[in-house]
Amino acid sequence: MCELLGMSANVPTDICFSFSGLLERGGNTGPHKDGWGITFYEGKGCRTFKDPEPSCQSEIAKLVKAYPIKSVSVISHIRQGNRGRVCLENTHPFTRELWGREITYAHNGQLSNYSDLKPEFYRPVGNTDSELAFCWILDKIREKYPKRPSNMAAVFRYAAKLADTLRAKGVFNMLLTDGVYVLAYCTNNLHWITRRAPFGKATLIDADMVVDFQKETTPNDVVTVIATRPLTNDEQWQKMSEGEFVLFKMGEKI
Amino acid sequence: MCELLGMSANVPTDICFSFSGLLERGGNTGPHKDGWGITFYEGKGCRTFKDPEPSCQSEIAKLVKAYPIKSVSVISHIRQGNRGRVCLENTHPFTRELWGREITYAHNGQLSNYSDLKPEFYRPVGNTDSELAFCWILDKIREKYPKRPSNMAAVFRYAAKLADTLRAKGVFNMLLTDGVYVLAYCTNNLHWITRRAPFGKATLIDADMVVDFQKETTPNDVVTVIATRPLTNDEQWQKMSEGEFVLFKMGEKI
Secondary structure (H helix, E strand, C coil): CCEEEEEEEEEEECCHHHHHHHHHCECCCCECCCCEEEEEEECCEEEEEEECCCCCCCHHHHHHHHCCCCEEEEEEEECCCCCCCCCHHHCCCEEEEECCEEEEEEEECCECCCCCCCCCCCCCCCCCHHHHHHHHHHHHHHHHCCCCCCCHHHHHHHHHHHHHHHHCCECCEEEEECCCEEEEECCCCCEEEEECCCCCEEEECCCCCEEEHHHHCCCCCCEEEEECCCCECCCCCEECCCCCEEEEECCEEC | CCEEEEEEEEEEECCHHHHHHHHHCECCCCECCCCEEEEEEECCEEEEEEECCCCCCCHHHHHHHHCCCCEEEEEEEECCCCCCCCCHHHCCCEEEEECCEEEEEEEECCECCCCCCCCCCCCCCCCCHHHHHHHHHHHHHHHHCCCCCCCHHHHHHHHHHHHHHHHCCECCEEEEECCCEEEEECCCCCEEEEECCCCCEEEECCCCCEEEHHHHCCCCCCEEEEECCCCECCCCCEECCCCCEEEEECCEEC
């Protein structure tokens, strides 16, 4: 299994605090030592930092933890490999261009009997079930929407429907974003929290770290964080149920 | 104009020395302050570090300079923007997946009258002439080779032919790679050098830095570096001529 982390915010926000907690699970407080990655959207562009090294040891992870990159949409993943060996091409998140937009995806879980997934348009570079599933989702979206529709929320709802098909093949927890919308799809393990004024303090479970969000934010900020397991022990996280999806835009559930 | 840097090697080699010289041109010894990027291939996977910040100031560039990522194929670019504003989505290199392979590209120059380039399959995310030209090249390759051919050298030769069409529209210096082959295409400004035993010393033009390659290599290493302008002042760089292309594999010109 792996751990997912996502963020949706209405103002460019750094994810250093949450990412610090996640990193510890990459070989320290958790067994997810088979690489990690994080994708930040800035405008229409995005950039990904990834490393097949355990996140708790990675030099690049240290930089990302210390250097506040501000973004409204982020997806991150730390891997404990099952299908596919530990190497860069099997490291999440995965990004592909669709209609001139960067689409980014990360998956937690494991699929079986997926030989019927035969994407033509997008092809996996590595050999994980995860990337294959991503290519299949994008193929199906492209088939249904040859041109970019104005209603992008409908595209994400369709992606959630496709995820139902994948859930029938095993465990499929997913984060998917185009930089504006962030979709969280749950099979068995996904939590989220929306922080807004009045902001309080929060304490990381995995590292000795407290943040006072009131000092870091303005009263209008709305920031949602999605994670496999709650990252803080003094806040109320929403647990998602099997087959449930939640779509976020600008930090708000829509 | 921008500056390009590429590497092709027969063993995973770090590019810290050459990259250190290039970075100085990003706002220090050169005017290329509108962002920078570098893509490293490791196996079939690749990872890109990019920043719309000037490279001479970028925290991420400092990491890349100090942290030796070993690769057999690298493409890097520092930008002095002409078409398209300074932002992440306009920052080179650009990467797209084709037949389950990551293809990476960077361009130096400027095109005019390119409204007839209308790629359908791959679409630009940003608004540079460079990314549009990349999408057009990939569309044409995909049209000619719906499946991945066994002869990849022929694909790169076809890409060079496509580059001739683009050169008719302005200045088109290009680096293109699939992680195995590295293609260098010249309109007016591209140089390369192949280093092999017996290795000697080299002195950077743009920074106070000397390297003794004999200490860094084994006798079988073959490493080619491609750059807009020579990076060292005590080695013999090959100057490319207009319309010339050179294809490298494992450090060797083929």
